[in-house]
Amino acid sequence: MRAWLERAVGVPGGRRGKWLVLVTWLIAVMALGALAGKLSEVQDTSANAFLPRGAESARVNTELEKFRTDDLTSAVVVYSGHDALSEQARSKVQADRAAFVKIAAEGRQVPPAVASEDGKALMVVVPLPGKEQSVVADKIAELRRIADAHAPPGLDAKVGGPAGSLADAFTVFDNLDGTLMMATGLIVVVLLLLTYRSPVLWLFPALAVGFASVLTQAGTYLLAKEAGLQVDPQSSGVLMVLVFGVGTDYALLLIARYREELHRNADRHTAMQAALRRSGPAVLASAGTVAIGLACLAFADINSSRSMGLVGVIGVLCGFLAMVTILPALLVIAGRWVFWPLVPREGAPARATRPVWERVGRIVAARPRASWITSLAVTGALALGALGLNMGLSQTDWFANKPESVVAQEKLSQHFPSGSADPATIIVKTPDASEAVRAARGTKGVVAVSTVGRTPDGTLTQLAAVLPGTPDSAAAQHTVEALRQRVDGLVGGTAAQTLDKENAASRDLDVVVPLVLLVVLLVLVWLLRALVAPLVLLATVVVSYFAALGASNLLFDHVMGYPGVDWTVPLLGFVFLVALGIDYNIFLMHRVKQETARHGHTRGILTGLSSTGGVISSAGLVLAATFAVFAGLPLVAMAQMGFVVCIGVLIDTFLVRTIMVPALALDLGPRFWAPGRLSESRTAAVAQASEPERRHTLENV
Incomplete structure (x- = not known):
């Protein structure tokens, strides 16, 4: 193994090996470049991507697919005011409801507005077509435009619900990878300029990190598409930051050792090979430790944590590979001048x-x-x-700046039972549905229970239970625990998640x-x-x-x-x-x-x-x-x-x-x-x- 490693580290710094490494990387990048841009296509943005594997709430999400003959997502439009709504405000809501019919899923009606007990709010539920985030985002934008237009004084309209949350999440995650990559790249370039004080040297680790990022994104895409590797927007965003961070770290260590060896050796090839031999074990141990540590997240239950760990392993290994192959090759091909104006010379004392x-x-x-x-x-x-x-x-x-869907949920909580816009979901076998309804209604904390529908084959029934407090409140979670004990079925929804x-x-x-x-x-x-x-x-x-x-x-x-x-x-x-x-x-x-x-x-x-x-x-x-x-x-x-x-x-x-x-x-x-x-x-x-x-x-x- 030692002899093999000795030969391997000699290739990037060798007179012929440097060209072989460069050509190999160029071919790989050209071949995989198109795949690197497709990583967003395999990202899992479903609710289960951020839930524990095997959790009851995740199983409910899976079972709900059996109920859908078409894909629908509900938007909730909340109209509210400080005082009881005027006739002018109610007329505005009725006109909006008529306009919403054109946006709703084909063949679906928009139910009449539901009034709050205090008379200060009206709620309209709009069934929207599709589960595709970009499609839902476009529909939500239309709803918000209609709801905001010609609103009388004192009437506030907010669009939220599951569809609103989906649209706002799409806005947050859209182009997240590109934004993170640009910001991280800019920071790395500035710090490399300050570190090396050279107008040229910073370019080489930056290029090597660029090679590593292409390989990382393409490799992650292929593993997600062909091997079922789970990738969510969060892990995809962390991936690029990790590649830039650890890749630049390894580059700094290698270049520092290479500079030392250039003061000892007249031949830059010999200097690079010595630098790789002496710093390579530390870089290998470092990359191995980080990769193994991240791989331990494979034993986590939460899918997003496990995804971040496994995706991170790919980034670290690709970053390591680039820094010990293409970076040394590029430095040796360029020669000593890349350190200008502080060019290291053999026998000259190293800069203090x-x-x-x-x-x-x-x-x-x-x-x-x-x-x-x-x-x-x-x-x-x-x-x-x-x-x-x-x-x-x-x-x-969840958001630093509250999106409209969050504000809509707050408005709902002020004027309606907090869980009415996002009730708990109960899945039971149809023969047990009546007993499940009685058990749910008898559970402390449950405000109301209704039957939503059945699967096409009639074997399963879906119930909706309105819970006290907001869906993520402690009261709602206690009620979920009680429902799971009393009802012979699966309990899901936001509170359960x-x-x-x-x-x-x-x-x-x-x-x-x-x-x-x-x-x-x-x-x-x-x-x-x-x-x-x-x-x-x-x-x-x-x-x-x-x-x-x-x-x-x-x-x-x-x-x-x-x-x-x-x-x-x-x-x-x-x-x-x-x-x-x-x-x-x-x-x-x-x-x-x-x-x-x-x-x-x-x-x-x-x-x-x-x-x-x-x-x-x-x-x-x-x-x-x-x-x-x-x-x-x-x-x-x-x-x-x-x-x-x-x-x-x-x-x-x-x-x-x-x-x-x-x-x-x-x-x-x-x-x-x-x-x-x-x-x-x-x-x-x-x-x-x-x-x-x-x-x-x-x-x-």
Whole structure:
């Protein structure tokens, strides 16, 4: 395996291999480019895409397909005022209802308007044709235009219901991938320009990431179409950010090592091959750790979490492949001039880029125990912010800016029984329908029960139960639990979906989190050939996660004004931060291990810190900035996940990896590498040296 890897890493930097790699990538991109643009065609936007697999509410959605002889989606138009509606307002509603008939599904009537008990609102339900989001969005736009036109003073008209929610979701997700890609690409380019201070060099990692994105989108599309891989708009959006983030991280590490080797070698091909040999294992271990960590989400129950994990694996692997093949080939083909104006020359001293990290290393080495205790106190104080974490977002809180469908639901809740526009759905066998109606009506909290219809073969009957409170309220969820106990059938609808999602989120945390920790620990043990070091590194990443969660919660409460945290954020934030956070520890400790084998424990840690400090900090800034793109999205759950990952990466990069990890390693001494070989012999001798000798070692560093 080692011999095969040696030959493999020599290809992109070889005199002939670089051209082979370039031609192969160009052919692949031209062949797959058309498929990359089709990813949106295989995205699953159904309600089940965001529900737990096998959940009762998801089974109800599946059973409902048996009732439909045609595809219909209901829009609910709510007309309301501060006082009882005037005759002029009622005439406007009647005229609108007549106009809605032309928009409704062919052959379907628009039922008469339903008045609220307080006389201040009227509700019109319009059956619309089709389930296609773009078609429904067009119909909703027409309804809103009619409802808004010529409204008398004091009459407010809002269009919502299932069709309104579908249309607003389409507006949010439409072109989401393109928007995220453009924003992320712009951020990466700016940061690369600031990092390299070269008008040329930034172009090469940007090109490599572009190659990786095409391969990622095409591969995801093919797996979704041919192998049934589930892709939803949320995972598709995260996919591109992940490719840009991790791809640029790997590029920064490789280019930094390549620059070092150019100072040692006259031939750029030899320099690139040496850079790949020496940095390749760290990049491979990093990509493998992130991929395996994300793959653990395959054991989650919530479909969207599982989709994000599996789709993310594709992105990480494609990003890794591009950075160790096409990027080295492009750099070697271009030559040294790409570093202009700071072109590295053989034998010339490297540009002094490490004084900051050398000073940090000296400070940490002078008082290692005080350093890690102080950093632990800071992260612990931030983690305290998570104690007041309020879990769960109501349906009206899903969007940063309330779309019209959410406002319509609020209006309905003010004037009608809150669940009347979105009742619970009960599916029962037709012979049991009468008993099910009696049981449902006798359930505490049920406002009303009605029969909606039967399947064409008459075997199943659909009931609608109006629940108290909004569909995602605690009262509605308690009523759903009671219905499931009393009714011999399946209970679904929005309230049931919220309940099932919350239960699954708790279960996923209990299952996936220990699995991720175990997998990452095994990878670190294999990489470092030790046990103490992996345990310490894993503990620091967990500390970083809780600090990020606490800091984010303080931000959500006091700055952003979010009423709660989406149920999926703690799990997804944990997986991303542990997988990506361990990235930088791998970059650092792989170099530290090399230097420790040469110079001993203390000098090895300090040299590794000073050598990797700049590149890892740059990589952390890039990754944090790419996830910060989510903060500007109108979807609160995605914005919250972006905040958690962004803050966590910054904490891990500038506090945990810079101070806590080196300080712990220095305080533990060679025991840090136990039971590996580095904990013995020369390393131990350096650790046991007298204080003057240790001071001399620090001065040499």
